[in-house]
Amino acid sequence: MIIDRKEALRYMGFGRNNPDERTLDMMEECIREAEKVMQPRNVYRRFRLKVDENDNISAGGLTFYSKNLAKNLTGCGEIIFFAATLGNGVDMLMNRYNKLSIAKAAVLQGVGAAAIEAYCNECQRALEEELKEEGLFLRPRFSPGYGDLPLTIQGEFLDVLAAYKTVGIILSDGGVMLPEKSVTAVMGISGENSRCHIEGCEICGKKDCAYRR
Amino acid sequence: MDIREELGRRIIFFDGGLGSLLQERGLKPGELPETWNLTKPEVLYDIHRAYLDAGADIILANTFGANGFKYDNLEEIVTAAVKNAKKAVADSGRKAYVALDMGPTGKLxxxxxxxxxxxxVSVYADVVRYGVNAGADLILIETMSDTYELKAAVLAAKENSDLPVVATVVFDEHHKMLTGATPEVVVAMLEGLRVDAIGMNCGLGPKQMKPIFEIMARYASIPLVITPNAGLPRSExxxxVYDVGPEEFAEDMEELINMGAWMAGGCCGTTPSHIKALTERCSGISPKPLTGKDYTIVTSYSTAVELGGRPVIIGERINPTGKSKFKQALRDNNMEYILEEGVKQADSGAHILDVNVGLPEIDEPAMMRRTVYELQSVLPLPLQIDTTDPVAMEQAMRIYNGKPMINSVNGKEEIMRQIFPLVQKYGGTVVGLALDEAGIPDTTEGRLAVAKKIYDTAAEYGIKPKDIVIDALTMTMSTDNNSANITLDTVREIKAHGGRTVLGVSNISFGLPQREVINSGFFLMAMQAGLSAGIINPNARAMIQAYDTYCVLGGFDSQCMSYIEKYAVAEPTPVAQTVTSVKQAGKTVTGNLSLTDCIVKGLKEQAYKATKEELGTKDTMEIINGELVPALDIVGKxxxxxxxxxxxxxMSAEAAKAGFEAIKEYVSSQGTNQEKKATxxxxxxxxxxxxxxxxxxKVLLENYGYDVIDLGKDVPPETVVDKVIETHAPLVGLSALMTTTVVSMEETIKKLHESAPWCKIMVGGAVLTQEYADMIGADFYGKDAMQSVYYAEELLNPAK
Known part of the structure; x- marks a missing residue:
């Protein structure tokens, strides 16, 4: 997995601005340390999908509403529920620098966010390859909290995936995923190759987001 | 009859999977399986019967997910589960056992x-008590992914019952638990906690388990259990779905049983047919006899360190003796200072950290507990708990995640009777000092006699010699010319008898000049004599050089790779390097920078030095108001x-912090106290x-001179209110990340308004907006960290 430095800097709040050498040094140091302790894992399950005319989505024993996701899934007969995490080691590292160097903690946050994204992209590409053999195509990854898909659905996704047992993701009472650098997402499977990008901010309604591209 | 009596006489069989069988019979996704104990007992009865008929000796009551977090009627659920299973056993006419089944709590x-x-511990304790009352025959703790939760469950089981306890964990293909523990860690910890049998379940099929089971078998001296899935899960x-059928499963299991499993069964995807095939094929195998393994292992939650092979470095720096700064940190509850000491030693090459926080004027048990907990939250190194206070020792051992090193007992009867029972209960490897009521023997024979007494007394508590490490005692050279010889002879003798040794190395040079010269030489000689572990200062370059030298010459550094990696650079890298000090980009900075420049550029060490230099010529307030704060303002703007x-x-904030640190040191050396702004x-x-x-x-507010009381994370509203009332703080800052937790922010604000009306409240966090902040009654919303500083300044320091 290659961590995209530009993405990491974007998460640190640099936007399109150039960082200085100290930040770059610190980022490389954080990447080295994070790579040593990362234990990335993922789990996914594939389900038949039904989307009704009111944008209610049914799959894997769950039914939920999302207009944005329904649009994203147009033409899909199946769906993949997906979860991935970098594991506890990165949390421990963040814990350490939260207590000992807040600058490094902030940089590590950016690095961790870019790392889990990179890992998800890698998993997604592997899935695409697998589906290609069946003549099928994958839609972009879509996560709870994105657009109008509520964050609260996350717990149900994790249950369907038995995510604690399989990859160690647990939802705290406050609704936070642990380990911190974890992702849940769904991806539509379709017979037609509607050219779709892997990631993107464009669909999201939160226009004032600090990390918007 | 107790299952313990049957262990080793024949192979004991567990039942197989339950979840998928319940789903086949209509359990819906999301429905809690344990509710069926009450609503559909006949289904559970049938499944139990099927497994008994297939030959299972132990069936699991349907209590895997039953705990107080999920069930208000826990007692009823657990009781019914055990009753259903017992009825099945009774009706089957077979001699079989019912296990109270405990899985993860579902919380981290x-x-x-x-x-x-x-x-x-108390959540598991409830389950145990109900299970015991209902008549369970043993307790199975299974599918554990976190050693800490596992330890809590084992303690609950042992403290609330006399039943046999079996514990199994989940490993992945990388041979690790989710929290990073290796098989060695699991074996060492569970043997220390004295469960009756240990092993692995779930996660993998029998084939994938084989290499991991091999490691467990290499290290374990107690019976082993294995209950795999029917292969790796696949989505269809x-x-x-699971692909390994009954015959193949039984064939694979035969191999594992021949490798040493005394108890075998199945987990996810296995059915009564799997168990039938298993029992038919394997019931005739005689259990492989147990052998005592002679590995001395201490662990953290993830890392095992073995004593007895390559020498081990125990870092000695977390200890207030002779360190005024450390003592002050203890009095101030300054955990950051202690953690930095830990991280620094880890970076310098320590394998284990000694932890001593004894100071007469502090609450040592509380401080020890906190230090162990905090160190374990930032470092994966095993710890050596070093205290003479048995209460501090017990509390630290209890909350320790792993198998700790215990420092120490000695030949005194009273001490051994205090400490060994703790080791018996919690596990640990104990340092035994070769001295007793009569003092420190001045001959090798005398020290060996004390060592023997320690080994013998430990044996009364079931503590094996491998879990004793004898401190051969380093005595000062300057008082006796023969000190080193006696110590080294003792090390050699203990080693010759198969024992392990440790030395606090630096005492040898007490009273001599340039102590490191002597210390490193003595360390080298001690390793050559067979020393298992040296308690040293790993930040001292000469000590690490002696260690690296020994590893090369003693044949512990394969092809000298570690040595070359570390020393091939022209200039040896300084051993003591603060991790928190970020590698400064020295190349871009040349010449003498002003203090302001150092802070603006975020150069921590230079800022500290520049401040120190200025302290000779300038007044502290002049430095603070003339340079430190203006520099922060530049960066803030x-x-x-x-x-x-x-x-x-x-980075600038940290540089400023280093500057303030220099001022603080200066002020306290002058015997005065620096005034702080509001709390x-x-x-x-x-x-x-x-x-x-x-x-x-917090870091920014502290830089602006505020006395910041940080209550941490996951803080209940009452704690905030109590602290505000206690300190009469004029300002509170609250953060929340999630929409779901803004609710508790609102509750905290409401309570503060009621009980501490004088206090202003500022809030921040990813989901908050001005609108949201207004709605929940906050006085100020800070969209970023600097805003909170400006608000505090405006509110509490308006003169500026």
């Missing part, structure tokens, strides 16, 4: 999560304008554990 323990260790039309970014702002209480609210934003605010 602190420090990674929010569940308190003792609360976790949205259903999870840049941050607002978007020319300085968060990492840069924080500000900050906290990340209950339910929320993402606290980096709050920590950033």
């Amino acid at each position: 323990l602190k420090p990674m999560g929010t569940l308190d260790f003792e609360e976790c 039309n949205g259903k999870t 840049g941050f607002e304008k978007g020319t300085v970014f968060l990492p840069q702002l924080l 500000i209480v900050i906290a990340t609210v209950k339910g929320d554990i993402h606290d980096i934003g709050k920590n950033i605010v």
Whole structure:
């Protein structure tokens, strides 16, 4: 997995601005340390999908509403529920620098966010390859909290995936995923190759987001 | 009859999977399986019967997920589960046992999560008590992915019953538990906790388990259990399926049983047919006899360190003796200082850290508990708990995640009777000092006699020689010319008898000049004599050089690779390097920088030095108001304008902090105290554990001279209110990351308004907006960390 430095800097709040050498040094140091302790894992399950005319989505024993996701899934007969995490080691590292160097903690946050994204992209590409053999195509990854898909659905996704047992993701009472650098997402499977990008901010309604591209 | 009596006489068989069988009979996704104990007992009865008919000797009551977090009627659920299973056993006419089955709680323990260790113990304790009352024959703790939760469950089982306890964990293909523990860690910890049998279940099929089971068998001296899945899970039309059929399963299991499993069964995907095939094929195998393994292992939650092979470095720096700064840190509850000492030693090459926080005027048990907990939340190194206070020792051993090293007992009867029972209960490897009531023997024979007494007394508590490490005692050279010889002879003798040794190395040079010269030489000689572990200062270059030298010459550094990697650079890298001090980009900085420049550029060490230099010529207030604060203002303004970014702002904040540190040291050396501005209480609210934003605010506020009381994360409203009332703080800062936790922020604000009406409240966090902040009654919303500083300044320091 290659961590995209530009993405990491974007998460640190640099936007399109150039960082200085100290930040770059610190980022490389954080990447080295994070790579040593990362234990990335993922789990996914594939389900038949039904989307009704009111944008209610049914799959894997769950039914939920999302207009944005329904649009994203147009033409899909199946769906993949997906979860991935970098594991506890990165949390421990963040814990350490939260207590000992807040600058490094902030940089590590950016690095961790870019790392889990990179890992998800890698998993997604592997899935695409697998589906290609069946003549099928994958839609972009879509996560709870994105657009109008509520964050609260996350717990149900994790249950369907038995995510604690399989990859160690647990939802705290406050609704936070642990380990911190974890992702849940769904991806539509379709017979037609509607050219779709892997990631993107464009669909999201939160226009004032600090990390918007 | 107790299952313990049958162990080893024949192979004992567990039952197989339950979840998928319940689903086949109509259990819906999301429905709690244990509710069926009451609503559909006949289904469970049938499944139990099927497994008994297939030959299972132990069936699991349907209590895997039953705990107080999920069930209000826990007692009823557990009782019914055990009754259903017992009825099946009775009707089957077979001699079989019912296990109370305990799985993970579904919550993550602190420090990674929010569940308190003792609360976790008590949640399991309820299940155990109900299970015992209902008549369970043994307790199975299974599918554990976290050693800390596992330890809580074992303690609950042992403290609330006399039943046999079997514990199994989940490993992945990388041979690790989710929290990073290796098989060695699991074996060492569970043997220390004295469960009756240990092993692995779930996660993998029998084939994938084989190499991991091999490692367990190599290290374990107690019976082993194995209950794999029917292969690796695969998704088919949205259903999870397992591909290993009964015959193949039984064939694979035969191999594992021949490798040493005394108890065998199945987990996910296995059915009564699998268990039938297993029992038919394997019931005739005689259990492989147990052999005592002679590995001395101490562990953290993830890392095992073996004593007896390559020498081990135990870092000695977490100890207040002779260190005034460390003593002050203990009095001030300054955990950051202690953690930095730990991280620094880890970076310098320590394998284990000694932890001594004894100071007459502090509450040592509380401090020891906290230090062990905090160190374990930032470092994966095993710890050596070093205290003469048995209460501190017990509390630290209890909350320790792993198998600790215990420092220490000696030949005194009273001490051994205090400490060995703790080791018997919690596990640990004990340092035994070769001295007793008569003092320190001045001959090798005398020290060996004390060592023998320690081994013998330990044996009374079931503590094996491998878990004793004899401290051969380093005595000062300057008082006796023969000191080193006696010590080294003792090390050699113990080693010759198969024992392990440790030395506090640096005492040898007490009273001599240039102590490191002698210390490193003595360390080298001791390793050559067979020393298992040296308690040293790993930040001292000469000591590490002696160690690296020995590893090369003693044949412990294969092809000298470690040595070359470390020493091939022209200039040896300094051993003592603060991890927190970021590698400064020295290349871009030349010449003498002003203090202001150092801070603006975020150069921590230079800022500290520059401040020290100025302290000779300038008044402290002049430095603070003339340079430190203006420099922070420059960076703060840049941050607002978007020319300085968060990492840069924080590097500057840390540089300023180093400057303030220099001032603080200067002021206290002058015997005065630096005045602080107002007190500000900050906290990340209950339910929320993402606290980096709050920590950033803390560092910045401290730089501006405020006395910041940081209550941490996941803080209940009452704690915030109590602290504000106690300190009469004029300002509180609260952070929350999630929409779900803003609710507890609102509750905290409401309570503060009621009980501490004088106090202003500022809030921040990813989901908050001005609108939201107004709605929940906050006085101020800070969109970033600098805003909170400006608000505090405006409110509490308006003169500026």
